[in-house]
Amino acid sequence: MAEYLHGIWATLSTMFIGLGITWKHMMRIRKGNVTLQYPEEKWPRPERNIGFDFSNYNVIRSRLHQSIDDCIGCMKCARACPVDCITIEIVKVPKGTDLGTTSNDTKKRLLVKRFDIDMSECMYCNLCTYPCPESCIFMTGGPNSEKHPLDYEFSEYNRENLIYKYATVTPEEIERLTAPPPEPPPTTEKKMSEGEVSNG
Numbered sequence: 206m207a208e209y210l211h212g213i214w215a216t217l218s219t220m221f222i223g224l225g226i227t228w229k230h231m232m233r234i235r236k237g238n239v240t241l242q243y244p245e246e247k248w249p250r251p252e253r254n255i256g257f258d259f260s261n262y263n264v265i266r267s268r269l270h271q272s273i274d275d276c277i278g279c280m281k282c283a284r285a286c287p288v289d290c291i292t293i294e295i296v297k298v299p300k301g302t303d304l305g306t307t308s309n310d311t312k313k314r315l316l317v318k319r320f321d322i323d324m325s326e327c328m329y330c331n332l333c334t335y336p337c338p339e340s341c342i343f344m345t346g347g348p349n350s351e352k353h354p355l356d357y358e359f360s361e362y363n364r365e366n367l368i369y370k371y372a373t374v375t376p377e378e379i380e381r382l383t384a385p386p387p388e389p390p391p392t393t394e395k396k397m398s399e400g401e402v403s404n405g
């Protein structure tokens with residue numbers, strides 16, 4: 206019987222101790238010391254000392270970027286990616302089609318119709334950037350990059366939005382650039398063989 210009563214006492218007393226702690230915390234609630242309702246509410250970035258001046262350097266995590274205008278569609282970056290999160294589709298264009306040149310004066314020979322990076326898969330290893338012959342895939346940000354505005358929040362409500370699409374060529378342009386060149390006008394010999402040229 207004594208053990209039974211002791212059990213009831215222990216249950217009630219620990220319950221009231223717990224409720225007392227909760228009550229104390231409730232009484233102390235003031236703006237700023239509870240979990241924020243992110244993303245509607247956001248903490249300000251702490252001004253802690255990380256070894257250099259905030260006003261001169263970026264302190265955010267880097268992010269992968271690609272400059273499609275300089276891409277030659279060689280696919281070296283996609284092959285280097287250990288998690289296969291770069292998807293490139295290229296199209297061959299007829300000989301003589303002018304696709305322009307890159308910043309390094311390399312003549313572009315392939316049309317890059319799709320260049321997607323799935324940032325939900327990317328692990329920021331940077332391995333894709335090294336083999337690029339045109340230096341057109343690179344990490345932005347980081348302490349040594351040019352100072353840029355705060356953009357540390359890359360979250361998205363929709364996972365699809367984490368697939369960054371860099372290709373800009375339109376279906377109409379693809380059709381125009383891949384169309385076979387017009388047939389040259391028939392030569393006199395060909396016309397004769399087809400009986401189009403009279404002997405008179």
Ligand code: SF4
Pocket residue numbers: 269285286287288289290291322326327328329330331332333334
């Ligand atoms: S940083 Fe790494 S994981 Fe991300 S795309 Fe480049 S190679 Fe792939």
Ligand code: SF4
Pocket residue numbers: 271275276277278279280281282283293336337338339340341342
């Ligand atoms: S390595 Fe560079 S040039 Fe080649 S496909 Fe990738 S981004 Fe384009």
